[in-house]
Amino acid sequence: MSTTSSPAVDVIHLDSDGYSPNGKPHSLPALHYRSPYGGDADTAGGSEQADFPSDKAKELVERRGWQPSWEFGMYRQAHYHTTTHELLFVLRGDASIMLGGSDQRDILLIPAGYTHRSLESSHDFTMLGCYPRGAASWNMRYPNVNGCRYDVDEIVKLVDGAHKKALFDAQDPVKGQGQERGEGVLDRTWFREAAAH
Template sequence: MSIEQPETLHLDSDDATGYPNSPLPVLIYRDVIDTRDPEACAATFEAMFKRHGWPPAWRYHLYDFDHFHSTAHEVLGIFRGQARARLGGPNGRELMLCAGDVLVLPAGVGHASLEADDDFCMVGAYPPSQRPAIERGDPAQLEAAQARVASTAMPESDPVGGPLKNLWRQTTA
């Protein structure tokens, strides 16, 4: 399987809402796998993420409230349905997520579902030793959240076998 170059999305910190976001870009891979059989699709995402060192953690939908994880990078593999999502917090950017798509979210990037099919579902995974706490934006806590984001270790690999290290290294160089 050949992995296409991902779309990238840069999201600045939002002082007004307290969402740290990240200097690293969100990576958006479109149509990564065949989605005709949703259960097989979910299992394929889980196997792919595990093979690339991101142990699968759950199958669930995307929360309908803005939140972020300052201590973990996250990958989301959409295996069923579609959703209109927002990245970056309450003042962020909207995008459509469809079955077969993968989002790689750097630590600190806000995300929420604005509208989703009833059957919308994803596989979520994190790099080893990273534990995501669900956090909401708080301007008074922004500096502390930014410090946690900055100290979150760079993953060893891209969860789909793509160019994460090159794309993220360019941003931090």
């Protein structure tokens, strides 16, 4: 595992452990945006500890090409998705997440194949789960040495192949609005990597 940081974003690279693909099929890192809207009175209500309004979160991600799908916590069972990438927008509560933790109003962008789970969470922990508009419906896979190789092939076929346009239409969930391509962390880390393959 390697992690690099900018002032508000952790870039997390994970290799396959033989049970979960993680970054093996496409070399894309997970992105952890730390409180990108924290303290913004117009966006989050002005309080560092305030809940993030669900309707405002939906509006923000929809403008950037992400389709809100559900509001819930995170499963405690380790799992990953082979059909789509996943954007998790923390609305309230707090939790320790397998991919580096997630405090109130953090955003975690998880590439297809990256295993993730909740280690612990507050009773009110809620996230908004989003997927690139036009991508395949999300599925559930569980770490398994026998299925890992097949799942890598499925990610390459579906996410890096058939549904690649949906990823390229989605913008950085934090820095997408009003910016040219190439300016957000998503552009600098994912799109350049994907274009190279």
